[in-house]
Amino acid sequence: MSFDAIQGQTAAIGTLTRILRSGQVHHALRFEGPDGVGKEMAALAFARALVCTSGDPLGCGQCSACERAAKFHDGPPAVPMHPDVVLVERGLYPPEILGRSRQELKDISVDQVRKVILERAPYPPHEGRARVFIVRRAEELSISAANAMLKALEEPGQGTYFVLLTARPARLLDTIRSRTFRIRFGPLPDAVLLDLLKRQGVEEQAAIDAIALASGSASLARALVDPEASKQRHAFVDAALRAIGADDYTASIELAEGKNVDKKQLRENLEALAARLARAARADALRQGPRARSLAVRYQIVLGSIREIDRNASPALLVENMMLRLRAVTG
Structure with a gap:
């Protein structure tokens, strides 16, 4: 991955x-910005430059180090082939590698930070020039993991670098934010997204419709x-709008009870609803x-619900509460 391949983040x-x-x-950078706008591509290009x-x-882009930094093992874990480009992410590593009895479900565990970062960080890079730790969704660090991470940031080894990727920087510890240099990534321009989708064979009108809902995110x-x-998203939005105008709460409850979906899908559903209301x-x-x-007002309620997704364990309860508030709006 080269810097030239990253569009829309001049x-x-x-x-x-x-x-x-x-x-x-x-030694420690923090890439802030929405999901799907090129933060990880930039982090990998940055890591490749350091190990070149x-x-x-x-x-x-041609030496063995550059080539291996850009290629991934099939996994698990699916990590770069270069031993000095190291990924950290919730659930990336099988639990037995981390000395755990079960997979990480809600956050990046302190076990992962200790095993993947702290056991390596004090030592020189395998191949001499640099070692780069890339933390995906750094806001998912548990409190104990974040404190362990802080130790690594405060005492970096020679040639050791950290890149923290986050779409929700406010959820990071203040001490981590203060020890990392922020680089801001914005939403991608519509023209960049349109070019991307058309090159993937998407019809222009379908691409335009998707871009209207994508909030500048390629993913x-x-x-x-x-x-x-x-x-599925259109069905959810149509059902939600019908439930808002229904005579009773039955449709709202049915909509909530039907939300046995993962949080990523729920986020996409609510983003589609917010876009329709806007x-x-x-x-x-x-x-x-x-x-x-x-x-x-309803648009703002849905936006608030989107922000609550990661803090709410129950998608069904979140949807039910949102529908009650949407129905309470008059006019």
Whole structure:
């Protein structure tokens, strides 16, 4: 993965390449921004540049180190072939590797931080130039894992670097934020997403419809053009809108009880509902219609529910509470 392949993040990539060319690389970086906008691609390009053996500050892309940094083992765990590019992620490693009896379900455990980071960080890189730890969804670090991670950030070994990826930086410990250099990644422009989807063979109108819901995320845009997933989302949105206007709570309860889905799918469903409400609110406002305010209030309720997904153990309870609030809005 090269920096040239990352589209729509001119400011972030410009900052990274300037840092690398200067030779003054901060040992701990924090890539902040929505999911699916290129943070991990940039982290891998950054890691490749650091382990490159050719002397090219941005990575030559041709030496053995660059090639192995860009290729992954089939897994488990599915990690880069270069031993000095190390991934950390909830559930990435089989529990027996971490000395656990069961898989990590809710957060990145302290066992993973100890085994994958702390046992390696004090020692020189395997191949001499650098070792890079990339933490996916760093906001999922448990409290004990975050405190263990803090120790590594405070006492980095020679040639050791950390890149923390997060879409929810407010959930990181203040002490971790203060010890990491922030690089901001924004939502991808519509033109970048349209080009991406069209190159994957998606029809232009389908791509435009997906982009309207994707909030600048390439991964969400790809998911939105999947026919089965799209059908399911439309069904959820239609059912939710019917339940809001129904005479009683039966439809709302049925909708909630039917939400035995994972949180990723629930997030996509609610994002689709929010987008539908936002479009309706804008259209009503342009017509100076009477429902613009109530639609805007409902839109904010759905956005709040999206933010609650990671903190709520029960998707069904979250949907039920959201529907009660949506129905309570008058107008």
